[in-house]
Amino acid sequence: xxxxxxxxxxxxxxxxxxxxxxxxxxxxxxxxxxxxxxxxxxxxxxxxxxxxxxxxxxxxxxxxxxxxxxxxxxxxxxxxxxxxxxxxxxxxxxxxxxxxxxxxxxxxxxxxxxxx
Amino acid sequence: xxxxxxxxxxxxxxxxxxxxxxxxxxxxxxxxxxxxxxxxxxxxxxxxxxxxxxxxxxxxxxxxxxxxxxxxxxxxxxxxxxxxxxxxxxxxxxxxxxxxxxxxxxxxxxxxxxxxxxxxxxxxxxxxxxxxxxxxxxxxxxxxxxxxxxxxxxxxxxxxxxxxxxxxxxxxxxxxxxxxxxxxxxxxxxxxxxxxxxxxxxxxxxxxxxxxxxxxxxxxxxxxxxxxxxxxxxxxxx
Numbered sequence: 001x002x003x004x005x006x007x008x009x010x011x012x013x014x015x016x017x018x019x020x021x022x023x024x025x026x027x028x029x030x031x032x033x034x035x036x037x038x039x040x041x042x043x044x045x046x047x048x049x050x051x052x053x054x055x056x057x058x059x060x061x062x063x064x065x066x067x068x069x070x071x072x073x074x075x076x077x078x079x080x081x082x083x084x085x086x087x088x089x090x091x092x093x094x095x096x097x098x099x100x101x102x103x104x105x106x107x108x109x110x111x112x113x114x115x116x
Numbered sequence: 117x118x119x120x121x122x123x124x125x126x127x128x129x130x131x132x133x134x135x136x137x138x139x140x141x142x143x144x145x146x147x148x149x150x151x152x153x154x155x156x157x158x159x160x161x162x163x164x165x166x167x168x169x170x171x172x173x174x175x176x177x178x179x180x181x182x183x184x185x186x187x188x189x190x191x192x193x194x195x196x197x198x199x200x201x202x203x204x205x206x207x208x209x210x211x212x213x214x215x216x217x218x219x220x221x222x223x224x225x226x227x228x229x230x231x232x233x234x235x236x237x238x239x240x241x242x243x244x245x246x247x248x249x250x251x252x253x254x255x256x257x258x259x260x261x262x263x264x265x266x267x268x269x270x271x272x273x274x275x276x277x278x279x280x281x282x283x284x285x286x287x288x289x290x291x292x293x294x295x296x297x298x299x300x301x302x303x304x305x306x307x308x309x310x311x312x313x314x315x316x317x318x319x320x321x322x323x324x325x326x327x328x329x330x331x332x333x334x335x336x337x338x339x340x341x342x343x344x345x346x347x348x349x350x351x352x353x354x
Contacts, residue, residue, distance in 0.1 A: 049180060052177075055177050056177045056180055056181065059173060059174050059178075062170075062173075063171070063189075064189045066166070067167055067196050068191040070163055070167055071142060071163065071167070071196060071209040073189075073191030073192070073194040073195065073196065073209065074193035074194070075192045076190070078188075078189075079188070079190075080189075081174070081184060081186075081187050082184070082186040083178065083182030083183055083184060084182050084185060085182060101181070
């Protein structure tokens with residue numbers, strides 16, 4: 001018999017995945033990585049880069065934790081990393097770690113709000 | 117202006133910026149090759165090094181999507197911004213109240229302007245004549261005269277330590293060497309306005325050493341319309 005917490009987690013994961021599927025359809029979205037302690041779902045336009053993107057997603061979240069701890073800024077809400085053409089939005093929502101890769105022109109603030 | 121002078125100038129600038137923006141907690145600058153140049157007074161070295169270590173790791177992993185231009189981390193109590201400016205990264209740690217427009221002003225206007233000003237101080241829009249030498253012509257004759265001019269080793273050594281001030285600014289900021297390893301070519305200008313660029317090597321005649329002389333192959337001297345004893349202006353080409 002599943003505990004109430006587990007059911008809540010599963011429901012939350014489903015809701016997030018639905019939101020991410022909608023986001024994925026938007027123009028300029030390269031893909032996303034959603035993971036919790038038990039599972040991970042990855043949807044990227046270029047599947048050959050899954051490992052690199054997964055490592056980057058994890059490192060970005062760790063870097064966010066390290067920097068906010070060092071600079072005494074409390075828990076991380078969001079991390080946005082920008083390169084010449086690409087942008088990464090990483091965040092934690094309850095038990096989930098989430099990273100969305102997108103083209104630089106995409107409004108990451110809008111995405112961030114829609115996922116909270 | 118040497119590296120220490122830059123560090124002091126930037127430290128002062130960052131400290132003054134912090135006074136103007138009370139919501140700015142920490143600010144410091146490091147180079148692309150991960151050397152800390154300067155931080156304002158309140159930020160200790162351990163903090164800067166820890167942030168730098170975290171960044172270094174992320175930078176390496178981020179190569180898969182390109183070179184990092186900006187990082188914005190939003191925390192419960194404040195934010196961190198890392199922005200690439202020229203060959204450097206500026207780190208700003210702020211409270212939640214810091215206005216994004218102010219952050220933009222610091223990263224895109226104030227600090228770039230300060231860096232540009234430093235360059236201007238170093239290179240005040242005057243032609244760089246510090247490397248130019250007035251030398252007395254001697255001609256090289258004979259079958260083995262070749263096509264290269266010969267100049268005193270001391271002058272060549274002097275040139276390798278006396279290059280473009282803009283390169284020195286960049287070197288001071290980035291910590292990278294700016295001194296050319298050797299001079300292979302020189303630009304020669306006669307007082308009648310004839311010019312040429314030609315190969316250069318160390319003078320092999322002990323008698324002309326230390327006499328501010330340039331030995332020019334006879335054929336080249338003729339084409340420049342100069343003879344033994346004339347003066348020419350010579351400057352190195354990296």
